[in-house]
Amino acid sequence: MSSPANWRSEGEPPGEIEEFWRELAGTRDTVRFDEYVAGCLYHPLVGFYSRSGRSGRDGDFLTSPEVGPLFGTLVARAVEAWWEQIGRPDPFAVVEVGAGRGTLAAEVLGEVGEACAEALRYRLVEVSAPQLEIARARLEGVRGVDFGSEWPPARRTVGPAAHVVIANELLDNLAFRVLQSTGDGWDELHVGMVDGELVEILLPVTGEVPFPRLPPGVRIPWQVEAATWVERTLAVEGLRRLVCFDYARTTAEMAPRRWWEWVRTYRGHRRGSHPLESPGRQDITCDVALDQLPGRPTVVTQAEFLREAGLDEITAEAERIWLEGAARGDLEALAARSSLSEARALTDPGGLGGFKVIQWVR
Ligand SMILES: C[S@@+](CC[C@H](N)C(=O)[O-])C[C@H]1O[C@@H](n2cnc3c(N)ncnc32)[C@H](O)[C@@H]1O
Numbered sequence: 001m002s003s004p005a006n007w008r009s010e011g012e013p014p015g016e017i018e019e020f021w022r023e024l025a026g027t028r029d030t031v032r033f034d035e036y037v038a039g040c041l042y043h044p045l046v047g048f049y050s051r052s053g054r055s056g057r058d059g060d061f062l063t064s065p066e067v068g069p070l071f072g073t074l075v076a077r078a079v080e081a082w083w084e085q086i087g088r089p090d091p092f093a094v095v096e097v098g099a100g101r102g103t104l105a106a107e108v109l110g111e112v113g114e115a116c117a118e119a120l121r122y123r124l125v126e127v128s129a130p131q132l133e134i135a136r137a138r139l140e141g142v143r144g145v146d147f148g149s150e151w152p153p154a155r156r157t158v159g160p161a162a163h164v165v166i167a168n169e170l171l172d173n174l175a176f177r178v179l180q181s182t183g184d185g186w187d188e189l190h191v192g193m194v195d196g197e198l199v200e201i202l203l204p205v206t207g208e209v210p211f212p213r214l215p216p217g218v219r220i221p222w223q224v225e226a227a228t229w230v231e232r233t234l235a236v237e238g239l240r241r242l243v244c245f246d247y248a249r250t251t252a253e254m255a256p257r258r259w260w261e262w263v264r265t266y267r268g269h270r271r272g273s274h275p276l277e278s279p280g281r282q283d284i285t286c287d288v289a290l291d292q293l294p295g296r297p298t299v300v301t302q303a304e305f306l307r308e309a310g311l312d313e314i315t316a317e318a319e320r321i322w323l324e325g326a327a328r329g330d331l332e333a334l335a336a337r338s339s340l341s342e343a344r345a346l347t348d349p350g351g352l353g354g355f356k357v358i359q360w361v362r
Contacts, residue, residue: 012278020046020279021193030201033189034225037275037284038175042127046280049128055100055169060283061266063169064245064302064352065104068342072107074309075166078243079108080116081309082164086240090119093238095162097151098170099124102135109142120144123162125151152232161236168245171293171358172285174225178259179205183216191276198276211251219259220251223292231294234360241361245302248288248356262287290358297360303353306346315343 023046024039025031031039041048055063064071083092096105105124112120124139125148126132132149139145153161178189180202186209187202211220233242254262265272265282272282290299300308318336325333347353 012281016281017193017198017279018196021198024279025193030190030192030203032177033191034175034177036191036279040275040279040282040284041173041175043280044129048280048283049131051280052130054128054131054134056103060268062269063100064346064355065100065107065168067345067352068338069107070311070314070339070342071306071346072104073111073314074306074311075104076108076111078305078309079120079164079166080112082241083116083119086163088115088119089163091121092116092119092164093121093123093162094164094166095123095125095151097125097165097167097233098173099126099131099135100128100168101131102138104166104168105135105145106138106142109139109145117143121146123148125149152236161238163238163240165233165236165239165242167243169285170246171223171226171229171244171248171288172246173283174223174229176226176286177222177224178263179209179211179220179222181214181216181218181220184213185209186211189219198279200276214255218255220255221262221286221289223286223289226288227292227294230360234295239362241359242297244288244358245305245355246288246358247285247354248290248299248358250291251289252291254287254289288356288358290356293358295360297358299356299358301349301353302355302357303347303349305357306343306353311343311347315340318343 020039023043024036039047042050044050055061056066059066079094083089094108099105102124105122109117109120109122121144123146124132124135126135127149129149132147136147179186180189186205188205190201190203192199192201209222214220230242230244233239249262263275264285265275266285267278267282272278275284290297318339321336322333322340325336345352
């Protein structure tokens, strides 16, 4: 197995890979790469998110809501504007999928104006049981909140399923297939075990592949699960807006790059090792291929989205408070300074500001 410098090698406790493989593969010799990724992330016993994996300063990676309260404040403003735009429905059903430990939800619920808050029914959906528990402990009893582990719902519940669905860094965390061009066709990446090590195995792809021919050896992601998730969400009754925040580009942009430039692993706030190392001990993510998503979403950068939601107004005010209070160093001034540094992080074009906000609006 190749372990390029971009992937740090970590090693894992003895016997752990074998245990993981038994849980995932059973008696099979190989599993397709997307099934492997799903196992690494979400297997109920040995998956990263079923163990301790999570976002946050004390977690494995920092997401926009975990940078500080500013992101949630601006999303709350956007949520309120969307409510106005669709005629102030009551109830107003908002669903956040992949809600993690509820940080964005807490901020949105705390920041929307009173009239919107009265109508708001905010559902947090999270597949990771430990994270859902944290979110529940934080938000249980807050007006209008409820929790779930499945989206879209298998059964129609009472009332509208969702007017607005929000997902921050969900699509890049859904399992993805990897194809490798043979020049006149495609092989697909599978995973097997040889002498106690997980290895890459290429097998001819089955079925039609919707991509043009590419030079031999080129790898691309095939994000069937993300596309299906979007399609099923768009089919939800009453849906007016789906908003996904993610790193994203096109398949054509990814194809000329080495695959570790669009597949990233994280662990303890650092880039992790090769995806076949430390299964279940690190996050595995893939840049979202915009052209593989259904419908015709609008796409803006996160920086643009936040400005549209009122970022400049907030930072101008924070600047004023900081300049006036810096000498005194009072709490209000310190909060203003922290808000300014959050704004820089959230709009940094080389970081979170370069994320895409992908929206389907009806
Ligand atoms: C990168 S984390 C982002 C968490 C949070 N949105 C944040 O910004 O901090 C992705 C989250 O999506 C959750 N997730 C993955 N697939 C899911 C699914 N099908 N339904 C609900 N949650 C899912 C994972 O468990 C994980 O908590």
